[in-house]
Amino acid sequence: MSSGDQRAPGASSTGTAGIADVASLAGVSQSTVSNVLNHRERVAAETIDRVERAISMLGYVPNGAARSLAAGRSRSIGLVLSDLGNSLFVDIARGAERAAEEHGLSLLVANADGRLEREDRYVDLFTESRVLGTLLTLNDETHYRALSTRRARGTVLTLLNFHADAAAFCSAYFDNEAGGRLATQHLLDTGRSRLVFVGGPSALQPVADRREGFRRTLAASGIRPVDELSPDGINRADGWKVGHALAARVVTGEIDGVVAASDLLAAGIVQAFTESSGIGVPDIVGVIGYDNNQAAWDSPIQISTISQPGAELGYAGVGLLLDDLDSGEHEHRAVRLEPSLVIRQSTGR
Amino acid sequence: MSSGDQRAPGASSTGTAGIADVASLAGVSQSTVSNVLNHRERVAAETIDRVERAISMLGYVPNGAARSLAAGRSRSIGLVLSDLGNSLFVDIARGAERAAEEHGLSLLVANADGRLEREDRYVDLFTESRVLGTLLTLNDETHYRALSTRRARGTVLTLLNFHADAAAFCSAYFDNEAGGRLATQHLLDTGRSRLVFVGGPSALQPVADRREGFRRTLAASGIRPVDELSPDGINRADGWKVGHALAARVVTGEIDGVVAASDLLAAGIVQAFTESSGIGVPDIVGVIGYDNNQAAWDSPIQISTISQPGAELGYAGVGLLLDDLDSGEHEHRAVRLEPSLVIRQSTGR
DNA sequence: TTGTATGCGTTATCAC
DNA sequence: GTGATAACGCATACAA
Numbered sequence: 157m158s159s160g161d162q163r164a165p166g167a168s169s170t171g172t173a174g175i176a177d178v179a180s181l182a183g184v185s186q187s188t189v190s191n192v193l194n195h196r197e198r199v200a201a202e203t204i205d206r207v208e209r210a211i212s213m214l215g216y217v218p219n220g221a222a223r224s225l226a227a228g229r230s231r232s233i234g235l236v237l238s239d240l241g242n243s244l245f246v247d248i249a250r251g252a253e254r255a256a257e258e259h260g261l262s263l264l265v266a267n268a269d270g271r272l273e274r275e276d277r278y279v280d281l282f283t284e285s286r287v288l289g290t291l292l293t294l295n296d297e298t299h300y301r302a303l304s305t306r307r308a309r310g311t312v313l314t315l316l317n318f319h320a321d322a323a324a325f326c327s328a329y330f331d332n333e334a335g336g337r338l339a340t341q342h343l344l345d346t347g348r349s350r351l352v353f354v355g356g357p358s359a360l361q362p363v364a365d366r367r368e369g370f371r372r373t374l375a376a377s378g379i380r381p382v383d384e385l386s387p388d389g390i391n392r393a394d395g396w397k398v399g400h401a402l403a404a405r406v407v408t409g410e411i412d413g414v415v416a417a418s419d420l421l422a423a424g425i426v427q428a429f430t431e432s433s434g435i436g437v438p439d440i441v442g443v444i445g446y447d448n449n450q451a452a453w454d455s456p457i458q459i460s461t462i463s464q465p466g467a468e469l470g471y472a473g474v475g476l477l478l479d480d481l482d483s484g485e486h487e488h489r490a491v492r493l494e495p496s497l498v499i500r501q502s503t504g505r
Numbered sequence: 506m507s508s509g510d511q512r513a514p515g516a517s518s519t520g521t522a523g524i525a526d527v528a529s530l531a532g533v534s535q536s537t538v539s540n541v542l543n544h545r546e547r548v549a550a551e552t553i554d555r556v557e558r559a560i561s562m563l564g565y566v567p568n569g570a571a572r573s574l575a576a577g578r579s580r581s582i583g584l585v586l587s588d589l590g591n592s593l594f595v596d597i598a599r600g601a602e603r604a605a606e607e608h609g610l611s612l613l614v615a616n617a618d619g620r621l622e623r624e625d626r627y628v629d630l631f632t633e634s635r636v637l638g639t640l641l642t643l644n645d646e647t648h649y650r651a652l653s654t655r656r657a658r659g660t661v662l663t664l665l666n667f668h669a670d671a672a673a674f675c676s677a678y679f680d681n682e683a684g685g686r687l688a689t690q691h692l693l694d695t696g697r698s699r700l701v702f703v704g705g706p707s708a709l710q711p712v713a714d715r716r717e718g719f720r721r722t723l724a725a726s727g728i729r730p731v732d733e734l735s736p737d738g739i740n741r742a743d744g745w746k747v748g749h750a751l752a753a754r755v756v757t758g759e760i761d762g763v764v765a766a767s768d769l770l771a772a773g774i775v776q777a778f779t780e781s782s783g784i785g786v787p788d789i790v791g792v793i794g795y796d797n798n799q800a801a802w803d804s805p806i807q808i809s810t811i812s813q814p815g816a817e818l819g820y821a822g823v824g825l826l827l828d829d830l831d832s833g834e835h836e837h838r839a840v841r842l843e844p845s846l847v848i849r850q851s852t853g854r
Numbered sequence: 855t856t857g858t859a860t861g862c863g864t865t866a867t868c869a870c
Numbered sequence: 871g872t873g874a875t876a877a878c879g880c881a882t883a884c885a886a
Contacts, residue, residue, distance in 0.1 A: 222863035
């Protein structure tokens with residue numbers, strides 16, 4: 157009445173076969189089964205064979221809970237995303253996924269959908285699941301402050317898309333100011349100098365940073381910006397309105413280049429220019445976007461843009477996380493990722 | 506040397522406080538702690554207080570693995586998505602999330618990214634995690650067949666976006682043919698009768714179904730379709746090309762309405778009509794899309810479209826899943842969700 | 855209302 | 871190379 161007693165080998169009482177069922181069917185001990193699962197090298201080839209046959213006969217699926225309980229660690233890491241609707245975050249997930257895969261880990265993803273309360277819930281869930289660690293993407297100063305207040309112990313947290321104080325967390329983020337500089341410089345390099353920046357709500361930190369890059373680049377060349385616009389949003393329709401407003405000034409030659417804070421914005425602007433006013437893009441005016449979204453390449457006139465390496469961000473995040481785990485006393489680090497210029501038709505020459 | 510021996514109350518050996526630490530700090534037994542976690546109603550208010558104080562003092566976080574092992578069930582469900590890049594799947598995730606939340610469950614999301622092998626891996630992962638069940642979105646007959654072959658036991662699987670054989674799985678899916686009918690009828694209702702269908706690769710089952718709806722609606726009215734086109738893709742650039750090809754026939758009056766198989770397609774068509782040929786939309790020609798994507802509303806001329814209730818699909822999926830779990834002998838069901846017409850400018854009159 | 859004892863399914867340690 | 875046995879941290883009868 158101790159170890160492997162009479163449990164019908166096959167579909168057991170609970171509906172799921174356990175390691176004991178496999179063991180008795182294969183005529184070995186539980187430890188041997190466990191060994192073929194976790195340390196094949198310690199097991200004879202022929203034994204492996206028998207056990208594996210038994211496993212598939214029974215449709216045995218190891219119980220992850222028991223597994224990580226006994227092992228004291230799990231083989232997965234969590235990722236809490238701010239917004240699945242934004243393709244940038246999807247890219248981040250892809251990169252994280254790839255990194256996890258390379259380390260033989262699984263990635264569990266949860267969507268906070270911009271809600272602070274959900275963010276919390278999922279961080280807690282992952283913590284309780286005893287994932288190796290959790291990656292958290294952040295938009296917002298608000299959320300960051302809430303986070304600092306909350307208990308951060310219990311799990312290793314790494315912040316993504318946000319430049320955190322290295323005293324508290326590891327983080328990986330994009331250099332938006334550099335992106336603004338890249339875009340502006342590209343317009344200068346292609347012979348334009350009468351430039352306007354089209355931004356958006358100033359509350360968006362990335363947009364503000366991009367504008368800063370615009371300003372600095374022009375200042376460094378001793379050029380004065382023609383104008384800076386801040387539509388209500390950064391979508392295509394907003395760009396379309398701005399484009400129409402700008403068209404006359406392009407025709408007069410006052411403007412020959414537009415730096416837009418998003419691809420959607422840029423696509424709307426290009427559309428407005430070409431459709432009603434017959435303004436040639438890129439001949440008369442160059443337009444550059446930001447994000448390297450579908451809007452940028454899936455457009456009649458493909459739009460030059462700044463690409464943010466979302467996948468790399470996710471990849472780097474996993475790296476930071478694992479690093480944090482390994483080294484006992486670990487200095488938190490902030491990794492800044494540089495955007496890059498993607499040249500397409502809208503600025504061609 | 507039996508139950509609560511000497512483990513330094515506070516940060517324990519492993520770095521994490523356990524339920525035993527909480528119990529001894531609060532001066533109660535482990536089961537009492539467990540009860541305040543799971544059955545508060547059985548515990549005296551004052552005891553709850555003491556225990557909770559101890560919990561927060563120690564920063565105690567229950568171990569999910571141990572928890573679901575002991576309880577025999579977890580509190581989360583899995584969702585494997587075909588393609589996070591498609592906003593429809595994001596909507597599905599949102600709906601599933603809402604349903605899960607309402608049931609006090611957590612939703613774990615994984616992105617298969619269109620790869621069959623990943624689909625498998627994640628279904629397996631969720632199965633090992635002993636989630637309550639797994640939701641799986643499917644595009645493709647191929648994947649479905651692979652699925653039927655594979656072991657499907659071990660976890661409850663519910664299929665989304667795919668009409669599965671009710672003998673094997675529960676499933677929830679969209680009625681694409683009805684959508685095609687809706688779109689076509691709307692064009693007829695607004696006084697157009699010289700209609701063309703713009704589809705895409707015939708391998709896409711949904712597109713084929715939508716075309717079928719187009720055909721049947723016209724047949725029912727005794728009208729002959731003017732034409733059916735199948736561009737290489739269903740993106741904006743494809744639409745733009747088709748639009749230019751169609752423009753002349755619109756000008757001659759041969760065509761007064763276009764049913765497009767996607768919003769991107771429709772947006773490209775509208776753009777081509779208005780920009781170069783000056784063809785008035787909706788005055789000269791009505792255009793309707795499909796999907797209710799951002800492309801449909803975030804366009805200078807907002808595009809009428811067919812909306813698929815992605816969130817509802819996810820919501821319904823969770824319902825089916827939980828149903829399947831509860832009822833011992835459960836008849837698998839296939840739930841069909843109806844799309845709806847969204848009228849915007851591109852068909853207005 | 856609270857405490858005691860047993861088991862969840864697996865891994866790891868140690869003998870053999 | 872293989873097998874016995876003790877944890878892993880918690881939930882849940884059941885007894886008190």
